[in-house]
Amino acid sequence: MTAQDPLPAPLGLLAELTHRCPLGCPYCSNPLLLDKRDDELDAATWARVFREAAALGVLQVHLSGGEPAARRDLPEIVKAAREAGLYSNLITSAVGLTPTILASLADAGLDHVQISIQDSDEPSADHIAGYKGASARKRALAVEVVRLGLPLTINMVVHRANIGRINPMVELALSLGASRVEIAHVQYYGWALKNRAALMPTREQVTEAVRQVEFLREKHQGRIVIDAVVPDYYARFPKPCVGGWGRRSLNVTPAGRVLPCHAAEVIPELEFWNVREHSLAEIWRLSPAFAAFRGVGWMEEPCRSCSRREQDFGGCRCQAFLITGNAREADPVCHLSPSHTLVEQLAAASEDTAYSYRRS
Amino acid sequence: MTEQSSAVVPPVGRPRLVRGVRLTHSEAHGGWVLLAPERVFKADAITVEILKRCNGEVTLDAIVDELANTFAAPRERIHADVVTLLTSLADKKLLEFQQ
Numbered sequence: 001m002t003a004q005d006p007l008p009a010p011l012g013l014l015a016e017l018t019h020r021c022p023l024g025c026p027y028c029s030n031p032l033l034l035d036k037r038d039d040e041l042d043a044a045t046w047a048r049v050f051r052e053a054a055a056l057g058v059l060q061v062h063l064s065g066g067e068p069a070a071r072r073d074l075p076e077i078v079k080a081a082r083e084a085g086l087y088s089n090l091i092t093s094a095v096g097l098t099p100t101i102l103a104s105l106a107d108a109g110l111d112h113v114q115i116s117i118q119d120s121d122e123p124s125a126d127h128i129a130g131y132k133g134a135s136a137r138k139r140a141l142a143v144e145v146v147r148l149g150l151p152l153t154i155n156m157v158v159h160r161a162n163i164g165r166i167n168p169m170v171e172l173a174l175s176l177g178a179s180r181v182e183i184a185h186v187q188y189y190g191w192a193l194k195n196r197a198a199l200m201p202t203r204e205q206v207t208e209a210v211r212q213v214e215f216l217r218e219k220h221q222g223r224i225v226i227d228a229v230v231p232d233y234y235a236r237f238p239k240p241c242v243g244g245w246g247r248r249s250l251n252v253t254p255a256g257r258v259l260p261c262h263a264a265e266v267i268p269e270l271e272f273w274n275v276r277e278h279s280l281a282e283i284w285r286l287s288p289a290f291a292a293f294r295g296v297g298w299m300e301e302p303c304r305s306c307s308r309r310e311q312d313f314g315g316c317r318c319q320a321f322l323i324t325g326n327a328r329e330a331d332p333v334c335h336l337s338p339s340h341t342l343v344e345q346l347a348a349a350s351e352d353t354a355y356s357y358r359r360s
Numbered sequence: 361m362t363e364q365s366s367a368v369v370p371p372v373g374r375p376r377l378v379r380g381v382r383l384t385h386s387e388a389h390g391g392w393v394l395l396a397p398e399r400v401f402k403a404d405a406i407t408v409e410i411l412k413r414c415n416g417e418v419t420l421d422a423i424v425d426e427l428a429n430t431f432a433a434p435r436e437r438i439h440a441d442v443v444t445l446l447t448s449l450a451d452k453k454l455l456e457f458q459q
Contacts, residue, residue, distance in 0.1 A: 009388035009389055011389070011400055056388065057386065057387075057388025057389060059384070059386060059389070059393060059395055059400055060395060060398075060400065062398075085384075087382060087395040089397065089398065111380050111382070111395075111397075112380045112397040112398075114397075114398075149379055150379065150380065151378065151379060151380030151381075151397055153397055153398065179378070179397075179453040180397055180398075180453065182398070221451060222450065222451050222453075224453070225452055225453050227398070
């Protein structure tokens, strides 16, 4: 997109219904400063946000958190998404989500469920989640999802402690009846950034993991779809973060702030608007945070003259800020970035320290 | 790779989109789209015509016959288009065949 192009229509809305979560995963992408329960938007406001989102062009809503099931009015929220004509996707830890609530979500029109699995090895999974018995509960609920006829995705976040078990994790997803697996290497924001040294795999581990995913994809073609999020600290080019800033998606926090991506609040210069004060259309069109890095006009070199600038949009603004201190720099993951050596140093700085668990 | 386990398209099977996959029209995105778990596919006119008929009640052969009639096009070509599309969707776990 260039400055002259019309404003794009967004495709997806990430609705963070709450930051409350029973699990303590050290790679959590939520911010260190979590929204409080008293500040959470009520179901009627979410319903209005969904209607505004649909009118703006949004097709899919991802109901996330924290743990969305921590909200008792979740069935009402799912129903509102359906009534707005949105495709609803529940992103859940499965802990705290009972079969009864799940059935009421299915009745309310839920389209898809994504359950996170921390590891195929149960003691390790519970250790990573910081919650004894989490793994067993997740497996039981996954079976229930499939029994209800809802499509299931198993999401596995990959890092140093479980990166060698991608194959058994995919086998686990198959045995649970999932139609899709998402293998997401940790992205270092929020709590994950705080735990970076404890989570970072080696380059050899990452290379092997990428090879393994390719192998499994071919092996299971037609049985299960395997999508992978690449580990960007070892990449040559950056990821096209959120498909381009203010181009395809919006994120609404539990308290109603609207962000171009879930980590955007780490960039201090940005001003976020709230759905309590503005319509979603106004925010998409006019809010300073969305305008800040939309298109290519904000870019500095080497991005400004790069042939890939409309392919990866300079990578991730949050990562550029977190590592270089300047949100307008190229994502330092890019080998063309003058700060690329910082990423190499950070990737090498792994140590076996205890996790700092996320607690809400 | 030694083995490809691509979905087989049975001529007497009755194709339908699986639960969690929906074909819908979007003004904002300029046409028909196929909504699936964490994915959105733009659907061109031919795809839409085929998918509208994939309701789990009509066999693949009957769909091909009907399309060939409606669009006065050679049956072999329509058949090839339909099989290509349905195989690709079945591989992505977006479509299934009722027996």
